[in-house]
Amino acid sequence: MKNENLLLFDTKSRQLQPLKSSDGKRVRIYSCGPTVYRDAHVGNMRTFLLGDLVTRCAKYLGFKVEFIQNITDVGHMSEDFVEDKILAQAKAESKDPFEIARIYEARYHKDLSHLNISPADKYPRASECIEMMQDLISKLIEKEHAYLGSDGCVYFSAQSFPGYGAISGNRLDSLKPGHRFEYTEAGAKRFHADWALWKAAGDRTQMIWDSPWGKGFPGWHIECSAMSLHYLDNFVDLHLGGIDLRFPHHEDERAQSNCTIDQEAVELWVHGEHLLFEGRKMAKSSGNVVLVSDLIEKNLDPLALRLCFLENRYRSQMDLSWQSLKAAHTLLQRWREKIQLWQKDANSDLSQSAKLIQEIVNDFINDLDTPRALQKLRSLEKSESISDGCKYQVFKEVDQLFGLNLLNQVTQKSLSPEAEIILQQREVARKSGNFPESDRLRDQLEKLGISVKDGKSGQSWDWIIN
Template structure:
């Protein structure tokens, strides 16, 4: 079943129409978070991609089935210099916080869901946890061993034989022979792997005591890549119409996943590999060492609507690197407030032009269906905002329709203001009276005083208005 939605496929390097192979529902898999810390705004950009696609499909009357995994085991870490620490990220954080690793996982999983809710992301159909799908992985690994795509190394770990999969490198453009030198890493031949590019499907526990499971190859834990193969094959019935993830996952994660899935299934499992570009913050890549990691809670703490972040993301194409700044977030926040205010004024004014509404929606959806060109769709909205020939009711209706996809809560009225203290109320009233008496020296003084107390006053033809700063 065709959808009319075209998205750039990393493997074919061209736009491809999204299709529901099973004829009734688009099957989507999105690589989820490793829950050893809070997701930063860069992570959230990728997660928004899944929401944007699902909303677009659902808007067009097409069902979507989105699965997003929760990695709570097996993701190995490194230190900031890029040296392998060789420790599971979950266990490292568990030590750092002196908390059980599973409690760490649940804690950050909860904050992941809280962030998604704040960004108005429609929840996925299922968020399977790696730690709860071990049997699926064991079965997959067994199959890969049976078909000679995997082998047990001398160290008791199970490895995938990279050379056994013919199309290795098609997504990233990397070739196995070109990878050999290991530009950044000295390849250490420990003898366990048969080939330097092979990777672990199952790691032997050795000294590890937490987060380990029994397996036909002894106690241990799964490699990171196998989890996505196992889950996507199982939860999406062996067919993935769209596979989403950050650009950095293109290699090696998705390359390895594809090798595993295709080798097990015997056919091309993923129809379309979609990658979201990275986000910079104030011109630099976000990293702990650079100290510029920004969380959604930081945005909220600055008094900005979390949906300001959503608007910033929508104003940039998912496939281009974008530089997020506090200025752009503030600008987005202002825009949101303006739109919400205007919507309230528009909705009951004038006649609704059904024809215009239908044309407008069709045009905007066409932009979005063209490789998710939300910047262009938003530009249409800005143009409409300024168009004096269109009635308020029609503008409001257009905003309503488009907000089903943008998810910016444009229909929301002003948030109720927090209660004034009697002192502040008195100051405001004093100023009102001073203005009535045309004692402007006094009213200006009171305005300054209120400003230092966190209240912004402005005068309109209807009188004095105030807002918390």
């Protein structure tokens, strides 16, 4: 039963294509990872969720998956093409650049786990793969796809690769000079669209390495070619990344990789669309950056963010807001509570639940149509003709794909001793019918960020979401 194909939208062919294992053993997936000079914001996380969804789905269908994601800790230049992002941040925080990289890398992994994004098999760091990159650059020079410029940098010759532009649709003849090109000394590049594989150190003293072309550091695009070919044994079944990486990053990577192995190196290119926050693209320059830690501070379950992402197809733009996060948080809580109740019903029609599960799996394998899959869960929740036991079976099974920890009991951040005492006092006051006092204590708790509700079995409390 579990031998269906996962269909994904391939940017290069602009069509749905099945995810396949080219060696018949495992599916080889590579995803562009973070540049670790700051915390990843929730927009970044949306793209990283894509890798998780694909791997969950592929594994569910019975594939063995090998998943590699790089950590960029060197060579990613800031806007002006002059300073390395990591070095700039190291200067700003007065720390060692490698220390900066490790700090933000650790925080990245923490954010992933908050969103239930399962880890990749390996997270190679660019700074630890220098030799691999140098080997690849040497090969490209040998094959005359790359050359040493008069400025001591090694450049890839864009015109030496006839297939350039297939992913993005940008043809070389339409890439006219005049845009913001990578900075070089005049005349070092033979052609304006050539890019650096190895950059000469110049005045730079940190994060530089010896090379056959002198001291320097790698260009940004070469790391992904080197790592994907090295760790995935010269072929990538699926390459993932954010839509903005389509050009130039992936276009350049493809040129490098294909020229190295003399064949197409990547079967499928899948790109995740951007996240907007309250109407605008999430970016430092828009001032609307939201971090996973911001959600936690507001007492939102980080998985509410995951749920918001799932309510939108990965390749459409989506607009996130505090309101939608709050609504998702409430829905998660409600589902978890109901699932606890449904679990008590031992009656379940297995053929009925299997059918419902299969319908949801079908949505996933149809280019990760998570919005439709969620809609099915919503109507299942409301259904009066389906037994609780069956609902439980379905939610339990498909949570392997959704990854929302739906079987968890609703958990609470623990109370301060002060709040604990006030809660107890209030319970006593209410039992003795002292309502003015209990109302006063309720106000006091509200100031501590706690809301109290009174039910038949006494009072219960919750953190107020800001």
